[in-house]
Amino acid sequence: xxxxxxxxxxxxxxxxxxxxxxxxxxxxxxxxxxxxxxxxxxxxxxxxxxxxxxxxxxxxxxxxxxxxxxxxxxxxxxxxxxxxxxxxxxxxxxxxxxxxxxxxxxxxxxxxxxxxxxxxxxxxxxxxxxxxxxxxxxxxxxxxxxxxxxxxxxxxxxxxxxxxxxxxxxxxxxxxxxxxxxxxxxxxxxxxxxxxxxxxxxxxxxxxxxxxxxxxxxxxxxxxxxxxxxxxxxxxxxxxxxxxxxxxxxxxxxxxx
Amino acid sequence: xxxxxxxxxxxxxxxxxxxxxxxxxxxxxxxxxxxxxxxxxxxxxxxxxxxxxxxxxxxxxxxxxxxxxxxxxxxxxxxxxxxxxxxxxxxxxxxxxxxxxxxxxxxxxxxxxxxxxxxxxx
Ligand SMILES: C[S@@+](CC[C@H](N)C(=O)[O-])C[C@H]1O[C@@H](n2cnc3c(N)ncnc32)[C@H](O)[C@@H]1O
Numbered sequence: 001x002x003x004x005x006x007x008x009x010x011x012x013x014x015x016x017x018x019x020x021x022x023x024x025x026x027x028x029x030x031x032x033x034x035x036x037x038x039x040x041x042x043x044x045x046x047x048x049x050x051x052x053x054x055x056x057x058x059x060x061x062x063x064x065x066x067x068x069x070x071x072x073x074x075x076x077x078x079x080x081x082x083x084x085x086x087x088x089x090x091x092x093x094x095x096x097x098x099x100x101x102x103x104x105x106x107x108x109x110x111x112x113x114x115x116x117x118x119x120x121x122x123x124x125x126x127x128x129x130x131x132x133x134x135x136x137x138x139x140x141x142x143x144x145x146x147x148x149x150x151x152x153x154x155x156x157x158x159x160x161x162x163x164x165x166x167x168x169x170x171x172x173x174x175x176x177x178x179x180x181x182x183x184x185x186x187x188x189x190x191x192x193x194x195x196x197x198x199x200x201x202x203x204x205x206x207x208x209x210x211x212x213x214x215x216x217x218x219x220x221x222x223x224x225x226x227x228x229x230x231x232x233x234x235x236x237x238x239x240x241x242x243x244x245x246x247x248x249x250x251x252x253x254x255x256x257x
Numbered sequence: 258x259x260x261x262x263x264x265x266x267x268x269x270x271x272x273x274x275x276x277x278x279x280x281x282x283x284x285x286x287x288x289x290x291x292x293x294x295x296x297x298x299x300x301x302x303x304x305x306x307x308x309x310x311x312x313x314x315x316x317x318x319x320x321x322x323x324x325x326x327x328x329x330x331x332x333x334x335x336x337x338x339x340x341x342x343x344x345x346x347x348x349x350x351x352x353x354x355x356x357x358x359x360x361x362x363x364x365x366x367x368x369x370x371x372x373x374x375x376x377x378x379x
Contacts, residue, residue, distance in 0.1 A: 100370055102269075111277065112265050
């Protein structure tokens with residue numbers, strides 16, 4: 001059976017392009033673990049924002065494989081070297097994706113609005129001085145500004161525009177990014193969320209969060225406490241407790257970073 | 258760049274109201290065969306701006322698509338084959354995408370469109 005993820009020795013590289021790292025592996029592991037759901041989801045359009053070396057979009061195409069009959073893959077990066085490297089990585093694995101050099105999904109968001117079924121993002125999430133964000137080259141691979149949230153906070157509303165009604169977003173976050181706060185923001189836009197994978201490395205504690213539109217939460221989001229004790233309320237409560245669990249992690253890990 | 262992607266791209270320059278469709282300037286077109294998938298095509302049909310696809314495929318040298326299309330045509334295998342070819346098998350390898358309003362060119366190299374804006378365009 002062919003390998004289900006991209007193989008490091010076939011991943012192309014360039015001095016100014018982010019090499020697959022713990023965060024990349026964590027996201028791919030989360031996608032692998034969710035493979036059965038992804039296949040049932042039957043995505044038509046899949047997209048990666050910030051594809052870097054191409055490790056993740058290539059892996060997604062391999063994970064879904066032939067069984068995801070005719071899914072169409074697209075990937076963007078703001079770094080022109082990255083999309084070229086991604087092309088080589090895709091070719092080396094015999095899979096295909098459409099590549100666009102652009103800022104997040106600029107030029108695509110208007111026509112692709114509501115059409116994307118799966119979005120994957122490993123954003124630049126490292127807390128840095130704001131001036132370091134978007135300087136280009138390798139620095140834009142990790143520089144995330146205050147709390148590492150600058151680029152993340154730009155991506156989220158765009159992901160919301162792009163995602164179809166059944167769309168899923170998988171995103172890498174760091175404890176320092178306050179995943180709980182991200183969950184809360186997304187809940188206001190009507191998304192439920194779940195941490196699908198958590199992994200602590202020597203330097204960081206990574207959370208892969210999956211978001212999906214929850215039409216039950218949407219109404220509840222604006223007025224959580226007035227919701228009657230129904231199934232919906234329980235759902236909201238479990239979400240809330242998830243987020244407080246997150247803030248618990250944050251308080252415990254926040255000092256180390 | 259496939260024409261499905263072209264159909265999803267608009268000019269993102271600040272102040273541009275009608276940035277779609279981008280006109281295609283062709284330097285090099287390549288054809289790559291992909292597996293035919295009727296379900297995918299039927300799924301995509303409603304999302305495609307037909308006229309933009311017809312014009313784009315013409316500028317790439319393919320003029321088999323009917324000028325108008327409606328969902329009843331999806332029953333025709335002949336139609337689906339042509340739609341498939343135009344949408345997925347024609348690639349703009351080298352050339353440019355031109356903003357219909359400002360004439361600004363977005364280069365396409367090695368099949369990758371570059372939509373990055375200059376500072377005064379954002
Ligand atoms: C942490 S790296 C991840 C690379 C790759 N996806 C991986 O997981 O190995 C973040 C990537 O996002 C890209 N990036 C940063 N800001 C961006 C933006 N505004 N729009 C698109 N891509 C961006 C960087 O160039 C970099 O390739």
